[in-house]
Amino acid sequence: MSGDAPELAVPFDAAPLAAEPLETPRLRIRPLASADGDDVWEYQRLADVLRFxxxxxxxxxxxxxxTDRRAASTVLAAAGDGIHFACELVGEPALRAGGGDRVVGDVMLRLDSVESARVEIGWVFHPGFQGRGLASEGAGAVLDLAFERLRAHRVHAILDRRNDDSARLCARLGMRLEATHLADDWFKGEWTDTEVWAVLREERTAFVAR
Known part of the structure; x- marks a missing residue:
């Protein structure tokens, strides 16, 4: 493990990615916009999505x-700041007025600690587009952005233990299950367990190079 001091590149402004998005084989990834409301509503309202x-x-x-509140935040500068990235499926027509490609999910980065270069990642994708590797593409691209551009030392994800799909995605991204907190969260009327998954910069680099 590297002993180098943290060097988080803050403030980090994601606004330029609206004009020059991240590109994967099938997705265009850019900051979430208010105009994405119709596309986001299609998965935000689903019981399968809200469950976890x-x-x-x-x-x-x-x-x-x-969506407006999330779209308004495009800068990471202090602990608690977050950015949400829309994942457009290229060639899939958007539901929003004006056309374009459809947003089928979004990925969050939240700054947890500047001093320790620690960042949280989270995601939500339309279940109708599951099984195609799109979440791996989108979350993987944002994870690499966190390490390469933001210069994070550690990125972690916090999951409901019952969320098997997200746990499998964490594993596909090269993340490790670090902890399971039993009955730590009173969530929607019941006690639930929380899993913490994480990956260090050098671990992600080695995982991608395999």
Whole structure:
């Protein structure tokens, strides 16, 4: 493990990625925009999506307000700051007015500690597009951005233990299960367990190079 001091590249502004998005074989990845509200609503309202994430049920207007708030944050500078990246499936028509490619999921980066260069990652994808490796593409690209551009030392994900799909995605990204906290969260009317998955910069580099 490297003994180099942390060198997190903050403030990090994701706004330029709106004009020059990240590209994967099938996805275009850029900061979430208010205009994505229709596409996001299509998965934000689904029971299968809401089951494991701390989103309440929202009506269409409330969901748009939520998308607006997330889209307004594009800079990581201090602990607690977050950015949400829209994952557009190239060639899949958007539901929003004006056309374009459809947002089928989004990936979050949240700054946990500047001093320790520690970052949290999270994601949500439309279940209708599961089984095609799109979440691995989108989350993998944002994970690499966290290490290569933001210069994170460690990236972690916090999951509901029952969320097997996200646990498998963590493993596909080269993350390790570090801890399981039993009955630590009173979540939607019941005690639930939390898993913490993480990967260090050098681990991700070695995993990608395999």
């Amino acid at each position: 994430i701390p989103w309440p049920e929202r009506d269409r207007a409330e969901a748009q307000e939520h």
